[in-house]
Amino acid sequence: MNPIKNMLVMVELESRRIRHDRTEIYTRAVQPVLWLVIFGPVMGALRAIPTGGIAYTDFITPGVLVQSMSFVSIFFGLTMVWERESGILKKLLVTPAPRYSIVVGRSMSSGVRSVFQALIIIPVALLIGVRIVPNPLYFIGVLAVLFVSSGGFAATSILIASLMKSRERFMGIGQAIIMPLFFASNALYPIEMMPPILKALSSVNPMTYIVDAVRSLLITGDLAQLPLDLAAIAIFDVAMFIIASASFKRIIE
């Protein structure tokens, strides 16, 4: 079976699930909205962070979007754990779909949730006065970047799920991964402000590149770094797909 087609089926599956039940999308939107509505204006009022002439809330909007995307995707791996405990994964393994396409397909389908999430957060950002680049192509680009990066994080979570054997352990690990990545990125402050060690860390942090891509498309409109960002995202995705597929057999047993 064609893996692309399989991926599309998984995306369709996720869209249908969201259509029936959107509660999770709304509840998960609470946290990012708080970052935008409270943290942004309060920190911005201090004028302590040099953002290159952008309002602080505008500066962190991409970071908040990416953080929410990564939470959605990481916890998507939890679905995989649930599917292992139920019979769904077993059943999928006995379909003609190749195993790696199950991993890649399930990972990419988390992008559906991430994009829906972004479509809730962005209007809130607009409401509180964040100015975005008024170009529909750029906007589509933002959603595409979020969708594609989501796959990498979801694959990461499948990898974690294959190492963890229980849901409870998994919850803790999910938090423990996202928050450090978030703080070691340019989501809340420019990289130039960071101490050297953090600077080095942030340069190998996929979140830095994703935030940068979203920021250039959504806020600044300056696409000079975009090719580099996209290349980094592609490497992150492919690497995680390969590692997750390789460790997938641990989930099965």
Added chain:
Amino acid sequence: MEGLRLSLGGAAGGAHLKNISCHAFSTLMEFAVDARGIVKVYEKTSRALDGVDLQVRPGKVFALLGPNGSGKTTLMRILTTQLPPTEGHADVMGHDTVRESGAIRGLVGYVPQEMSVWTDLSGYENMLIYAKIYGIPSEARRRLIDDSLEGIGLSDAKDRLVRSYSGGMIRRLEIATALLISPKILFLDEPTIGLDPVARKAVWDKLTSFKKDFGTTVFFNTHYMDEADLYADEIGIISRGRIITTGTVAELKRSVGGEVLVLETESNGVDAATLEMVRGVASVRDVALGESELAVIADDAETALPGVMRILGNSGAMVRKVSMSAPTLDDVFLKYAGTRLESGGRLSDVSRVRKTIRRGG
């Protein structure tokens, strides 16, 4: 003349060759499932399967009967290509489960023990997603799904979320999904676990009619003896990772030692000569005299009864009551595995039912 004969010979030779290849194919497919020396060790220590040899002929309904933890599920997961065996090898429909797993996956329908549908989708959507994964062309899809849903009696519920289904409806939906591709062989892991008797019967009615229409081989795991007894052509008994015995239900029961007739008589009404005559009745194997009862062990108690009654009547012994007991699969299990199957099953059954409910809810 010579040339003609040669060419005739050639044609005959060709036909012969064709026969051979046909024959080769049929020997290849002599068994729908052919497992040899399967060993499965989990995490280097726990030996789930300990040298399983098992052959199932095509077109049969085969039940693998054993208590929980005996290795049934592991064996099924190996046969359905989910897990590689640690040792040994298995062919399913003539394909090796490791080297030709892709070919097998296109031929098998599989219903795992746990719930395998998405509860936050409708019944129809579940079928649709699996139909797409199986690559059923879009023109055929809608009708095929509608027909399958009709066939299992879920047409009215097809647009409801599966979350609102009963356990029996979920199982039927799962079976319909497994049947979408008209599989050559159907693997069912505890197909009716946690279902009430009515739902169990409904599930088996659908399976039986499908089997009749398509001649599909059915391989199911169960720890319900009555289920194996009622629906299986052949039974394999598994205990602690080994297949202990296989055969038809009748063969297995016979191997336990036949059926038992117990005749309550007036005390001392039966003398030694009568006893010898009873022993001579067709199909009677053994006779034992108690204080006020006579036990007759026979291959077929129903056939033996009239003869036994006549002899006792002639000898003047008064028979007050006759009871007949056939050996159950539990007796079979006891004989081969050294433990009872029934007692072990019940408690874990309850917890499993609870699990199913929790997952469904």
